[in-house]
Amino acid sequence: MSDWTRLTIHETVTALRDGRVTARALVEAYLERIGLLNDTLGAYLTVAASTARTQADAVDDRFRRGEPLRPLEGVPLAIKDVLCTRGIRTTCGSRILADFVPPYDATALVRLIGDGAIVLGKTNCDEFAMGSSTENSGFHVTRNPWGLDRVPGGSSGGSAAAVAADLAAGGLGTDTGGSVRQPAALCGVVGLKPTYGRVSRYGLIAFASSLDQIGPLTKDVRDAALLLETIAGHDPLDSTAAGEPVPDYQAAVGRGVEGLTLGIPDEYFVAGLDPEVEHAVRDAIRVLERCGARTRRVSLPHTDAGVATYYIVAPAEASSNLARYDGVKYGLRAGDARDLVSMTASTRAAGFGPEVRRRIMLGTYVLSAGYYDAYYAQAQRVRTLIRRDFARAFAEVDAIVSPTAPTPAFKIGEKTDDPIAMYLNDVFTIPAPLAGVPAISVPCGFSLTGLPIGLQVIGKPFDEATLFRVAGAYEAARGTARRRLEIAPVPGARPA
Amino acid sequence: MSDVKITLAEVEHVARLARLALGADERERMRSQLDTILGYVEQLRRVDTAGVEPTAHVLPIVNVMRDDEVRPSYPVDAMLANAPDPHDRQFRVPRIIEE
Numbered sequence: 007m008s009d010w011t012r013l014t015i016h017e018t019v020t021a022l023r024d025g026r027v028t029a030r031a032l033v034e035a036y037l038e039r040i041g042l043l044n045d046t047l048g049a050y051l052t053v054a055a056s057t058a059r060t061q062a063d064a065v066d067d068r069f070r071r072g073e074p075l076r077p078l079e080g081v082p083l084a085i086k087d088v089l090c091t092r093g094i095r096t097t098c099g100s101r102i103l104a105d106f107v108p109p110y111d112a113t114a115l116v117r118l119i120g121d122g123a124i125v126l127g128k129t130n131c132d133e134f135a136m137g138s139s140t141e142n143s144g145f146h147v148t149r150n151p152w153g154l155d156r157v158p159g160g161s162s163g164g165s166a167a168a169v170a171a172d173l174a175a176g177g178l179g180t181d182t183g184g185s186v187r188q189p190a191a192l193c194g195v196v197g198l199k200p201t202y203g204r205v206s207r208y209g210l211i212a213f214a215s216s217l218d219q220i221g222p223l224t225k226d227v228r229d230a231a232l233l234l235e236t237i238a239g240h241d242p243l244d245s246t247a248a249g250e251p252v253p254d255y256q257a258a259v260g261r262g263v264e265g266l267t268l269g270i271p272d273e274y275f276v277a278g279l280d281p282e283v284e285h286a287v288r289d290a291i292r293v294l295e296r297c298g299a300r301t302r303r304v305s306l307p308h309t310d311a312g313v314a315t316y317y318i319v320a321p322a323e324a325s326s327n328l329a330r331y332d333g334v335k336y337g338l339r340a341g342d343a344r345d346l347v348s349m350t351a352s353t354r355a356a357g358f359g360p361e362v363r364r365r366i367m368l369g370t371y372v373l374s375a376g377y378y379d380a381y382y383a384q385a386q387r388v389r390t391l392i393r394r395d396f397a398r399a400f401a402e403v404d405a406i407v408s409p410t411a412p413t414p415a416f417k418i419g420e421k422t423d424d425p426i427a428m429y430l431n432d433v434f435t436i437p438a439p440l441a442g443v444p445a446i447s448v449p450c451g452f453s454l455t456g457l458p459i460g461l462q463v464i465g466k467p468f469d470e471a472t473l474f475r476v477a478g479a480y481e482a483a484r485g486t487a488r489r490r491l492e493i494a495p496v497p498g499a500r501p502a
Numbered sequence: 503m504s505d506v507k508i509t510l511a512e513v514e515h516v517a518r519l520a521r522l523a524l525g526a527d528e529r530e531r532m533r534s535q536l537d538t539i540l541g542y543v544e545q546l547r548r549v550d551t552a553g554v555e556p557t558a559h560v561l562p563i564v565n566v567m568r569d570d571e572v573r574p575s576y577p578v579d580a581m582l583a584n585a586p587d588p589h590d591r592q593f594r595v596p597r598i599i600e601e
Binding site for chain 1: 508512513515516517519520521522523524525532535536538539540542543544545546547549551554555556557558559560561563566568576580581583584585586587593595596597598
């Protein structure tokens, strides 16, 4: 094996332990590939070359000294730029945080680094994770490695593209309405949104606090299980990080689906679903049946209210969370305003991009006097109905299978002028976070034009293990041979 | 389908609440985009939610308590390192009270 960047996380761990490669050589191989392709793909906003080399040398020292090896010893990862990394610039894809260097690591990062992982860099995303295409980044777009004229999905498009193009062994994203699963589907990688409360949000720069979760983006299902084992669990720094025990997820990956009943929701196979996506997903369901799963139809009757509910709840929470960007404690301060209010207002106008401004306005409006009950309170009541849909379905089935996204990757620029069309891309991923339940996307084939398609598996609260069983069984049946993407670097291609 | 009509005056009011300076040309664009989005989300009014409790949070937790113990916090210098205008170990802001 000459190209170490092709390996999964668990293969990388084995190669390092067997002494076939050093952590430093591995990091150099990734930095070389990033140097070759990042201008074309725009996956990373910041490449942390010197800290990655320092971390790698420390890992190699541990190997030399024969110290006990940690689960992710020497594994180079791509981290979405909404997660605080101590000493490494963290922008949230926003001009308002263009020069922000966090004084601490997010808990997920503390745990990854504590388990031996190496941070290669920070990946591009829609500004403050608001978007489905990574086109809302305040810096540049990210191209889909499977088709350079296509979006990688979003908002964790940079991490998804980096993993798909072997610019990292794996990565972290965050998911509020589909921001891990949808880019995973569009880039042909595995993406998991854990149960709300499974992973600490400390150091995740907040978008919508009742929905946000950190999740892995990986080359295979076992890698997702491996990363979740490290980042999951209670954290005294986040009171919503639940104390539920963290099971052996890697064991679940190979356990098979014998005895499981999978629900197929009528409302997820409707007009607007691309025929090629439907074909691939129905094929995948047949594969799972051949593996021993039983299937039955279920109904989630409030699915079509999900997008509208989300676009009230999430902007309302965002408008409150983003009030902190006032030009005082950190981030941009614009102009030479003579009073505090105009300084704040002009700072926010200069620092926030159009989608973030739109969502702050929408959220402020639905929370304002006279509209609160008609919009926000009603959306919260519909959210209860969406939760009940899942509770009722999970009384009959162990997990629910569906498409992740209604279409394969769309073209860059195709939906930027039509917010509703962009929002509807999340129709199948939005209900899970509203209900707080976990969901995974696993690759299930390609369109005729060679674009990846994702199968979504939705589970009961804190039952990620069943998601790993289903996704793992499907992946094993389909075969895990990954196609190496041949990406020709385009000089000077990195779009402004 | 929609009877929602957000006016320019409402957009200006909300922008003031949100501390967001909008240029003259952006106000009308924002009004029209918000009008479209509000028209879309209005479908929620047709959902029967009589007697349904709102969900603010999916976890069944109310208050999480810990012992009231003094713990070390980050040094002042580290907390000021990202400030646009630190001064004398404090955050300096423009004038708040009129002379």
